Amino acid sequence: MIHDLRPADGSPGSPDAAPDTAADTRCARAWAVLADVLDPEVPALSVRDLGIVRDVQTSADGLSLEIVLTPTYSGCPATEVIERSVLDAIEAAGLGPATVRLQRSPAWTTDWISDDGRRKLRAYGIAPPGRCGTVTESPIRLVRRQAVDSPNCPRCDSPRTERLSAFGSTACKSLWRCLACREPFEHFKPI
Numbered sequence: 001m002i003h004d005l006r007p008a009d010g011s012p013g014s015p016d017a018a019p020d021t022a023a024d025t026r027c028a029r030a031w032a033v034l035a036d037v038l039d040p041e042v043p044a045l046s047v048r049d050l051g052i053v054r055d056v057q058t059s060a061d062g063l064s065l066e067i068v069l070t071p072t073y074s075g076c077p078a079t080e081v082i083e084r085s086v087l088d089a090i091e092a093a094g095l096g097p098a099t100v101r102l103q104r105s106p107a108w109t110t111d112w113i114s115d116d117g118r119r120k121l122r123a124y125g126i127a128p129p130g131r132c133g134t135v136t137e138s139p140i141r142l143v144r145r146q147a148v149d150s151p152n153c154p155r156c157d158s159p160r161t162e163r164l165s166a167f168g169s170t171a172c173k174s175l176w177r178c179l180a181c182r183e184p185f186e187h188f189k190p191i
Contacts, residue, residue: 023058026095030056030065033093040081041170042188044124047082051112054103065090065098070108072172073191110190121188127151127161127176129190151187153178163187 034056035048047053047069055068067086071079083100090098110129113121118128130149150161158180165175168186177184 023062026065027056027058029093030067030090030095030098033089033095034067034086037082037085037089040078040085041172042121042124042126044120044126045113045117047086049114049117049120051114051117052082052108053086063097065095067098067100068103069100070103070106072108074104076172108191110188113188122154125154125185126173127154127185127187129188132190151176153181153183154185155183156181 031048031053034053035046037047039045039047039050042050050072052069052072053067054070055066057066057068058064059066067090069079069082069086071082079102083102086100087096087098090096109132111132113128121128128151130151150159150163152159153161153176156178158178160179161176162179163174163176164184167173168175172191173186173188175184176187
């Protein structure tokens with residue numbers, strides 16, 4: 001039997017139901033452990049804050065866990081490091097054996113970053129992405145993306161900012177400068 005402890009709306013995040021079986025308890029403990037596994041590119045966020053943990057399941061025989069991850073994008077170089085970190089954390093907590101399954105559909109979106117994760121990004125000096133909203137599934141994007149509003153400065157909260165480069169230290173971030181405090185900062189791109 002598979003034990004899926006995602007919230008009722010199916011979005012990634014912490015379990016919303018109290019565990020009632022040993023398998024449920026094991027899955028709930030795994031969710032808690034994953035809250036401490038940091039993203040290697042943005043170490044202010046855990047993999048749960050980032051919203052890439054899609055599911056935690058037990059096998060039919062209850063002997064192993066399967067952690068379902070959705071990479072932030074298919075070419076993300078951190079995916080292998082994240083996979084190893086997740087497995088190491090589960091093993092260290094005595095919850096193994098475990099496997100990781102990468103699920104690329106539906107594609108990850110910055111809407112999956114938790115509210116707490118958005119606060120952590122700002123505190124870390126990265127402007128969090130705005131919400132993208134609901135998108136209907138389409139195999140090919142045929143229309144241009146809506147223009148993204150300039151992010152507020154994560155240091156002084158000024159809305160007067162300018163983009164310096166479409167790419168920051170990683171492909172998922174852009175480089176901006178605040179026109180009020182003159183400090184540069186990165187913005188996590190909404191996708």
